[in-house]
Structures are given as structure tokens and as C-alpha cells.
Amino acid sequence: MDRSRELASETGRRIAVQVARYRPDRESEPTFQEYEIPLRKDWAVLDGLNHIKDELDGTLSYRWSCRMGICGSCGMTVNGEPKLACATFLTEYAPGPVRVEPLRNFPVVRDLVVDIGDFMQKLSVVQPWIIREDEEPPDGEYLQTPEELADYKQFSMCINCMLCYSACPIYGLNEHFLGPAAIALAQRYNLDSRDEGAADRMEALSSQTGVWDCTYVGECSVACPKGVDPAGAIQRYKLTAATETIKSFLMPRGRR
């Protein structure tokens, strides 16, 4: 008995998976290829893809690494919604078929693999690291209270999975928009009591293509598998940017 039938016999059920295929060396545009695989209770979509790759079609390309919702590399569109393939169970889509496509709003490199170079460039613009004015570190640690940690902790949970960019209609229309995760990660550092770099990040964040392009659709926060709430981070920074602008107008001319 082949491995596929052996596994199927554990539940007796199978599910059709329609996978987007795009091999630029062979095809001018994406097509769908259907595979029938065992429907097991403990299989995520990623397990199904691994079964296809190992047992049915070794030419399929996709990214994954940790298999536990940490590395952020298995983002895909599953039945029209951005999902982590390792955290989305096949049984949710029974009796099928399940349609698996690359994340929307990114160029497709091959099959389910997308190019996230645009995000990487935007990430560097917001300087997502601790910036300090003092050149020498102190003796010992920078201490932080639990309340100070709580202020930014939610935004530090981001795993760069790009589900929020895929869900964002503004990013889909305007590639210049800084986007949800880059802004949430900027806020992760702006709100850290050890950081002194908020002024350095302000130009990128408070420009039109920063927070102001966001129309608060909120789909980024719905899609986020880690509860980061990038939409909340963006709205909170809008308040900061507006307050800073008002303060600068109230300042005597010579000190602006």
C-alpha cells in the first residue's frame, strides 16, 4: 500500500488540496494543481503540503521552518484568507477542497514563495532597534518595570509573517505605504523605556505614506496570528504625530 493510502486508512477520509503553481521557467502565469491527500485530525495545511512534497510531487515550492507559529515563514492564502500554514488545520476546511495560494500583495517567486524584499527595505527605514544617545552602556542593566514592559510587549510579538500586509487593502493599492508590521515594530521601540530614537523614526512614520495612508480598515489586526494589533499601533501613533505637530506650531518661531 502506498504511504498516502496507508495514512488515509487511519481516518478513511481524504481531502482535495488545490495548490497554486507558478514556475516562471515553464509558465507565463499561475495555474492550479489538485492533489488528494489524507484528512487527518492532527494535520495542519503545512503537513498536507509536506505530504504532497514528500509523497506526490517533489517539485512544489513553499517556505517553512519552525512548524510552530514562531518563524513566520509559512504565510499563505488558504481559501482566500491569509494564514500561517502550520497553524491552520485541514479539518477546518473539510470536506474540501482547500485552495492554497501565495500571500497576496507580494510578487510571486515560485509556487507559494513570495518576495518580501519591499518589507525588509521598509523595516530598515523605521530603525527597529534600541537607539540611545549615550555612547557608553551603563554599569549593569537598563532596568524596566513590569508596567514599562507591558507598554510595548504586544508589539514585540511580531514574527514578520506578512499576513497583515497581505490582508491590507491600502498596501494592495499603494506599494509606498509603510504598512502595518513596520509601523507596529517602530512602536515596539518607540514605547520601550530604554529607547531614545522616537525622533529619528518620526519622519518616516508621520509622513503621508507612514501612518496617514492607513484608513483603519483593521484587517491587519484580524489576520495577525500573534495578537500584535498593528491597526492599534497605527492609530496610537497618529495621536502622537498629531500632538507633535500641534506642539511645533505652538513653539516660538525661533525654536521650531
Ligand code: SF4
Ligand atoms: S503584525 Fe502580526 S500579521 Fe503582521 S507581520 Fe507581525 S505577526 Fe505577522
Ligand code: FES
Ligand atoms: S513554519 Fe514557522 S510559523 Fe509556520
